[in-house]
Amino acid sequence: MRFHKIPEETVRRLPIYLRGLAVSPEQGQTHISSESLAAFVGVNSWQIRKDFSYFGEFGTRGVGYNIERLAREIKRILRLDVIRKAALVGVGDLGSALLAYPGFGAYGLDISAAFDVDPAKIGTRVNGVQIEGIEGLDRLKDRDISLAIVAVPRAAAQATVDRLVAAGIKGILNFAPCKVDIPKRVKLITLDIAMELARLPYYIPRAGRMDEEQRADSARQLQL
Amino acid sequence: MRFHKIPEETVRRLPIYLRGLAVSPEQGQTHISSESLAAFVGVNSWQIRKDFSYFGEFGTRGVGYNIERLAREIKRILRLDVIRKAALVGVGDLGSALLAYPGFGAYGLDISAAFDVDPAKIGTRVNGVQIEGIEGLDRLKDRDISLAIVAVPRAAAQATVDRLVAAGIKGILNFAPCKVDIPKRVKLITLDIAMELARLPYYIPRAGRMDEEQRADSARQLQL
DNA sequence: CCATGTGAAGGTATTCACAGCC
DNA sequence: GGCTGTGAATACCTTCACATGG
Numbered sequence: 001m002r003f004h005k006i007p008e009e010t011v012r013r014l015p016i017y018l019r020g021l022a023v024s025p026e027q028g029q030t031h032i033s034s035e036s037l038a039a040f041v042g043v044n045s046w047q048i049r050k051d052f053s054y055f056g057e058f059g060t061r062g063v064g065y066n067i068e069r070l071a072r073e074i075k076r077i078l079r080l081d082v083i084r085k086a087a088l089v090g091v092g093d094l095g096s097a098l099l100a101y102p103g104f105g106a107y108g109l110d111i112s113a114a115f116d117v118d119p120a121k122i123g124t125r126v127n128g129v130q131i132e133g134i135e136g137l138d139r140l141k142d143r144d145i146s147l148a149i150v151a152v153p154r155a156a157a158q159a160t161v162d163r164l165v166a167a168g169i170k171g172i173l174n175f176a177p178c179k180v181d182i183p184k185r186v187k188l189i190t191l192d193i194a195m196e197l198a199r200l201p202y203y204i205p206r207a208g209r210m211d212e213e214q215r216a217d218s219a220r221q222l223q224l
Numbered sequence: 225m226r227f228h229k230i231p232e233e234t235v236r237r238l239p240i241y242l243r244g245l246a247v248s249p250e251q252g253q254t255h256i257s258s259e260s261l262a263a264f265v266g267v268n269s270w271q272i273r274k275d276f277s278y279f280g281e282f283g284t285r286g287v288g289y290n291i292e293r294l295a296r297e298i299k300r301i302l303r304l305d306v307i308r309k310a311a312l313v314g315v316g317d318l319g320s321a322l323l324a325y326p327g328f329g330a331y332g333l334d335i336s337a338a339f340d341v342d343p344a345k346i347g348t349r350v351n352g353v354q355i356e357g358i359e360g361l362d363r364l365k366d367r368d369i370s371l372a373i374v375a376v377p378r379a380a381a382q383a384t385v386d387r388l389v390a391a392g393i394k395g396i397l398n399f400a401p402c403k404v405d406i407p408k409r410v411k412l413i414t415l416d417i418a419m420e421l422a423r424l425p426y427y428i429p430r431a432g433r434m435d436e437e438q439r440a441d442s443a444r445q446l447q448l
Numbered sequence: 449c450c451a452t453g454t455g456a457a458g459g460t461a462t463t464c465a466c467a468g469c470c
Numbered sequence: 471g472g473c474t475g476t477g478a479a480t481a482c483c484t485t486c487a488c489a490t491g492g
Contacts, residue, residue, distance in 0.1 A: 011484090047485080049451090052452090057452080063451070079428055093324040147424055178243075201395060202238075210400060230463055232460090284473085288474085
């Protein structure tokens with residue numbers, strides 16, 4: 001493996017592979033081939049092999065990948081080999097749903113703190129996590145929390161993120177539908193749910209007319 | 225504008241521009257330049273101009289883009305020029321949060337039906353929408369609902385999607401963390417929240433060591 | 449012989465730089 | 471003069487085809 005810049009897209013796919021390994025029907029087997037994993041996660045086998053190749057040689061030719069070893073390697077690459085604690089800011093409908101969501105555990109992620117401005121919520125417990133006031137954000141440094149989820153209204157997003165950055169948070173998952181400025185050393189992923197739904201209709205063919213845009217669609221569909 | 229295949233990434237950005245136009249501080253002005261819009265939404269001005277250029281010439285040189293006209297054009301391109309009705313399947317924590325989320329309206333999206341298997345939920349109202357039993361999915365055809373949001377457990381996802389496809393749904397936003405097979409004529413967007421959080425730690429620099437992967441990170445950071 | 453690992457080819461998207469037009 | 475629209479250059483990612491090695 002010579003040195004290569006690692007594509008952003010490869011990093012995006014690594015958690016897919018990890019998830020695939022965890023629930024694959026190959027459970028019970030010790031090894032899995034890139035071909036089987038491909039069929040299960042919906043990514044091409046050569047793409048999988050290329051992705052892994054950026055980080056080392058994890059497989060055995062003629063045999064495949066040792067499932068446990070591969071999972072361990074991916075976790076190491078993603079820095080998920082330690083439990084990662086996350087703070088949730090904004091315990092509204094979405095925030096509460098996230099607190100209740102059991103899917104984070106599979107990645108070693110733990111939402112271990114939650115914050116809100118609403119005095120009525122502060123002190124109550126949601127799914128075993130006690131809601132704290134916003135001023136608690138400034139004391140995150142000592143609690144070994146490196147990640148944060150922002151589920152506050154748009155108007156509060158930038159201020160929230162600024163405060164998280166000041167508190168030493170290293171990565172933020174933002175659900176507020178707006179641009180947020182952040183220093184380069186902190187990684188920000190913004191996930192705008194309404195926007196995702198909003199681009200679905202684009203792919204609905206418009207009945208009847210066959211204009212330029214429509215033709216573009218057809219072209220795209222053909223090669224998919 | 226000669227004919228060009230439209231990049232997937234361009235389609236992904238269109239809703240960002242629409243959102244930007246709706247809340248930009250240029251409100252009150254009639255026109256906005258690609259430069260101002262760029263600053264506001266966090267995309268380069270040349271990227272914005274290139275994106276629009278795939279669909280036509282919407283601006284005026286020396287002046288900028290007429291805000292109303294541009295918004296109308298983007299809505300038309302995204303097929304958001306009619307109200308789009310969506311069905312929600314799975315009214316658990318996440319599903320309920322989505323029903324309560326006010327952000328869809330800005331795009332002309334309306335979650336007008338909700339379905340769940342739980343008899344205790346059927347018949348109750350969440351945010352003005354009455355929960356129906358799953359068998360109602362088969363009668364979606366007559367209700368002018370073209371989109372669906374899937375917020376069911378992983379094990380139920382494929383069956384749910386199959387049923388939606390059979391009911392003539394054209395686009396699906398899936399929150400279940402698994403691969404889902406679907407005919408090419410239906411557009412599927414899968415959004416795995418835990419997975420998004422799981423790739424954040426990758427970007428946290430590992431203190432001390434400076435191995436091959438770490439160098440790759442540095443290289444990436446520099447050019448961002 | 450079988451499945452991995454990887455240069456090289458091909459395709460797609462971003463960035464540039466400037467011509468074109470109001 | 472100022473801002474759009476766009477071919478050309480560049481960067482990036484995917485796909486291929488096969489050498490490599492258990």
